[in-house]
Amino acid sequence: MKNKRWIVYAACAVVILISPAALNRYWTDVLNVIGLYVMLALSLNIILGHCGMFHMGHAAFYAVGAYTTAILNTAYGIPVLWLMPLSGLLAGLFALVIARPIIHLRGDYLLIVTIGFVEIVRIALINNIFGITGGANGIFGIDRPTIFGMKISTPGQFFYLIWFFVAVTIYLFRKLEHSRFGRALNYIREDDVAAAGSGIDTGHYKLIAFVIGAVWAGFCGTLFAAKMTIIAPESFNFWESVLLFMIVLLGGRGSIAGVILGTFLVIGLPEIFRQFATARMLVFGVVMVAMMIFRPEGILPPPPRTYRLDGDTGPEEAA
Amino acid sequence: MGKRFITSVAVVFALLLCGQPVVAADTVRVGLMAPLTGAWASEGQDMKQIVELLAEELNNQGGLLGKQIEIIAEDDGGDPKTASLAAQRLANSDVVAVIGTYGSSITEASQAIYDEAKILQVANGSTAIRLSEKGLKYFLRTCPRDDEQGKVAAKTLMDMGFKKIAILHDNTSYAKGLADEAKGLLEKEPVEIVFYDALTPGERDYNTILTKIKAAGPDVVLFTGYYPEAGLLMRQKMEMGWNVPFLGGDATNNPDLVKIAGKQAAEGYYFLSPPVPQDLDSKAAKDFMSAFKQKYNAEPGSVWAVLAGDGFNVLAAAIKGSGSTDTEKMVAYLKTQLKDMPGLTGNISFDEKGDRVGDLYRVYRVDADGKFVLQP
Amino acid sequence: MEFFFQQLTNGLAVGGIYALIALGYTMVYGVLKLINFAHGDLFMIGAYLGLTLLTALGLADHLSPFGVIALLAVMVLALVAILGVVLERVAYRPLRQAHRLSAVVSALGASIFFQNIVMLIYGAKFHVYPHDLMPRTVVHIFGMPVPLIRILILLASVVMMVGLYTFIQRTKVGTAIRAAAIDQGAARLMGINVDRVIALVFVIGPALGGVAGLMVGIYYGQINFTMGWIYGLKAFTAAILGGIGNIPGAMVGGLLLGLIEAFAAAYLSIAWKDAFAFCVLILILIVRPTGLLGERVAEKV
Incomplete structure (x- = not known):
């Protein structure tokens, strides 16, 4: 069973990799958007899926990353990809500062506070805070990224750039999931009192999860700014956060494959439903409800962690 | 698990593939x-x-x-x-x-x-x-373009002889752009800008804002946002019993403005707009x-x-x-x-940049029947 | 000083409507621990249904203004309540045993559905209630002009809140609702039909939202299909501020949020008022993690 699953993964990866050859620019660009959202959703998955914190304000961190890139690139001409680490760092710092006092809030109270943060960030951006965000116009004229002197501008080129980062993300987050840290997060999600009782510093771990998710969202912000070449506050509104939230839950909390599949659905379906024109979002709403009813734990919930008894090393994933 | 997984993936890809555009006949x-x-x-x-x-x-x-x-x-x-x-x-x-x-x-x-x-x-x-x-x-x-309209807005306000002007926008890039253009031009004139702020579009109750503008004591309010908010502002202004003239930008040129405000409240509302086909x-x-x-x-x-x-x-x-x-x-x-x-x-006609040329803007006023009347 | 009192009444008028919508949020949350994101859209549908009934039945020709409003309120109440029960049946009941957040996604899906179906049926344009529905009487309180309808809206919210509170605290059915809120399993063992209780909650909550929609329609006139989202978010904020699941809390939260917004706009900046309101919310939650009137309960372990 286990091998079969790997064959499917590999097949999917190959299909995705060669797809730009078969697709036109539009569908390639749809895949680019999906790729960006895969990264974002995976970063939210650490917070919401693994650690179980109700976080509906992920767009705030994404915005910090995107604006950091946009401002420094347009003002000082620093190449966009160089700004990626800094964008992630600032998003992480921002998360650290705001999450510290609120990390202990339970479920729904945390939810509204994170919604509050994303709205505050959006309002601050619109009101041109510090005079550097360009207000409602946003920032335009962001450079295209260059790699080894090659300028990335067509959807096909962006495809490989974005999906390279998606691959890196999947690899690293998979490592994280199976680390001691990942197991601790899952314990907190299932029962944080018991986790604390077993000696896990829950506040500390929750904070780290939050910061990791935010750093990654910051990285995505850089890619987004580079791809769009214009960013405006409306790209980071509450609805974006809701979309990400839905992706993680629809795909399966804590499951990388699930979240990827969820992104394909949540971002891909409205594009497919374009033939319904004005009714496309209506169909989308119905599909959302139906999906949740038929797969309440998400399309692909993570398999339960199982451990071998015969004294083998390390945890092993069940198929 | 494996089977279900394969099915899910297959379904998603099948869905993704069925939306390809069809290239049609000779048109x-x-x-x-x-x-x-x-x-x-x-x-x-x-x-x-x-x-x-x-x-x-x-x-x-x-x-x-x-x-x-x-x-x-x-x-x-x-x-x-x-x-x-x-x-x-x-x-x-x-x-x-x-x-x-x-x-x-x-x-x-x-x-x-x-x-x-x-x-x-x-x-x-x-x-x-x-x-x-x-x-x-x-x-x-x-x-x-916004600069064109900003020029016309400032000129219209000056021609009408107002001295204390309140400017209200809604923080969308269009309304803010127009408000800033007009503000920049008016600051060079012998008038006072007594109020400059933005409302949040999509809300229903603007009494708070109107109360605040009223306290600033303007002769006229320049509102650069859109018609849904303009209609509500006019209506709530009348309910407050405040009788200040309003001048709006071209985003308020929509018959729904009068529907929302009501004929009584909309009467006397001025706005700038390119002429609509009704008037040509x-x-x-x-x-x-x-x-x-x-x-x-x-x-x-x-x-x-x-x-x-x-x-x-x-x-x-x-x-x-x-x-x-x-x-x-x-x-x-x-x-x-x-x-x-x-x-x-x-x-x-277009200029070299692709912008439309010519004096496009006219001043309109809403009459007692809710009709938009082109001002001479 | 007059400016202050004027803004006070402005804030209370807005807050009264937030409070009314927040009541519905809090009712549903109290029993199901579900954030019903479609609640704002039920509110919006209430506004549309009210307008349709008003124009289709030509009520205004036959009855006095208050008769019209009372009759409309009853009809909207009933229709939105039916919709609420159907929503629960279709989108939430199958998910009752699932993780809490699954139902939240279902609610978001329902919200998208409601918004778009209203757009398809009524069109994307703004719709407007007749202007002469309510007499525009102005009463003077301490020499300050206050439109009568504002006082009525505030009064209606208070009456509904008190009525609901009494119903929950004093009647047998109310006791059943409270029991189901605390522990559904135990309530079932005590002979309470939990499904019926939940259905009842989905009658009351959406009905209140629908009436709030009607009131917004009558008072402000202008309605459109996206209005539910904005009001829904504000009302959810209000419910949390007061302590979600707590009925007086929804009232306090709603009024407080209205006042914070009004005074932030009056004395600070209009453009920043929502950001300021959220800051206050966050500060309050840092000090009181379960809202102003919320009880300190440990998460079920």
Whole structure:
């Protein structure tokens, strides 16, 4: 069973990799958007899926990353990809500062506070805070990224750039999931009192999860700014956060494959439903409800962690 | 688990593949990018109605270059991300040109895509100055720019003799741009700006804001936002028993303004706008009005949708005039040869940047019957 | 000083409507621990249904203004309640045993569905209630002009809140609701039909939202299909501020949020008022993690 699953993964990866050859620019660009959202959703998955914190304000961190890139690139001409680490760092710092006092809030109270943060960030951006965000116009004229002197501008080129980062993300987050840290997060999600009782510093771990998710969202912000070449506050509104939230839950909390599949659905379906024109979002709403009813734990919930008894090393994933 | 997984993946990919566009027969394909869903759906749906009507009429007269015209409408959802996808989709559907869209930041997200694909874009509701300052060769617009309107707004206020002016916008890029333009010009004049702030669009209750503006004691309020809020402001202003004149920008030119405010509250409201077809004597405008009424049994709504209709008209003129659907030739024709074409919103010509030239703005006043009366 | 009192009444008027919508949020949350994101859209549908009934039945020709409003309120109440029960049946009941957040996604899906179906049926344009529905009487309180309808809205919210509170605290059915809120399993063992209780909650909550929609329609006149989202978010904020699941809390939270917004706009900046309101919310939650009137309960372990 286990091998079969790997064959499917590999097949999917190959299909995705060669797809730009078969697709036109539009569908390639749809895949680019999906790729960006895969990264974002995976970063939210650490917070919401693994650690179980109700976080509906992920767009705030994404915005910090995107604006950091946009401002420094347009003002000082620093190449966009160089700004990626800094964008992630600032998003992480921002998360650290705001999450510290609120990390202990339970479920729904945390939810509204994170919604509050994303709205505050959006309002601050619109009101041109510090005079550097360009207000409602946003920032335009962001450079295209260059790699080894090659300028990335067509959807096909962006495809490989974005999906390279998606691959890196999947690899690293998979490592994280199976680390001691990942197991601790899952314990907190299932029962944080018991986790604390077993000696896990829950506040500390929750904070780290939050910061990791935010750093990654910051990285995505850089890619987004580079791809769009214009960013405006409306790209980071509450609805974006809701979309990400839905992706993680629809795909399966804590499951990388699930979240990827969820992104394909949540971002891909409205594009497919374009033939319904004005009714496309209506169909989308119905599909959302139906999906949740038929797969309440998400399309692909993570398999339960199982451990071998015969004294083998390390945890092993069940198929 | 394995089987279910494979099935899920297969279903998703099957879904993704079934949406491929079909390349159709021998027609002249014109793209329309409009917000058919989302917060600005009403504008987008109006745009589609008007453009489809004009295309139908032209087809009945034999179409262009002996071919029928086909309108390919794509939804930009009123947000930049969806717009860039809509643009990619149109760029791939063999369109000779694209009309649209509404909203400067939405248009901006699509500009580079059309430029790279060498597709002529005629925007209709995107007034931000910078859109035509980037040197994009294939970009034109039928709407005037914010600086033009800002100039007219400041001049109108001065001509009316107001001394203490309150400026209210709504923090959208259009309204803020216009408010800033007007503010910059008014600061050079011997008037006092007693209030400058933004409301949050989409709310229902603006009493707090009106109370605050009233306390600042202006002679006139310049509101640069959109008609839904303008209607509510007028209505709540009347309920407060406050009798201050309002001057609005062209985004308030919509018959729904009077519907929302009520005739009594809307009376005396001034706004700036390019002339609407209702007020023009030209044959083009009159024919359009009667055709529109016949088909949809209503008057055309906002001026922006009408400007999309003008976008269609100039495209048709470009194809006819240059005798081809080649982008370079059409652009060259529009920028150099097209002079004072009678459109739905007055005569149309373009300058080298692709902006519409000429004094477009008129001052309108709402009368006691809720009609928009062109001021001399 | 007059400016202050004027803004006070402005804030209370807005807050009264937030409070009314927040009541519905809190009711549903109290029993199901579900954030019903479709609640704002039920509110919006209430506004649309009210307008349709008003124009279709031509009520205004036959009855006095208050008769019209009372009759409309009853009809909207009933229709939105039916919709609420159907929503629960279709979108939430199958998910009752699932993780809490699954139902939240279902609610978001329902919200998208409601918004778009209203757009398809009524069109994307703004719709407007007749202007002469309510007499525009102005009463003077301490020499300050206050429109009568504002006082009525505030009064209606208070009456509904008190009525609801009494119903929950004093009647047998109310006791059953409270029992189901605390522990559904135990309630079932005590002979309470939990399904019926939940259905009842989905009658009351959406009905209140629908009436709030009607009131917004009558008072402000202008309605459109996206209004539910904005009001829904504000009302959810209000419910949390007061302590979600707590009925007086929803009232306090709603009024407080209205006042914070009004005074932030009056004395600070209009453009920043929402950001300021959220800051206050966050500060309050840092000090009181379960809202102003919320009880300190440990998460079920």
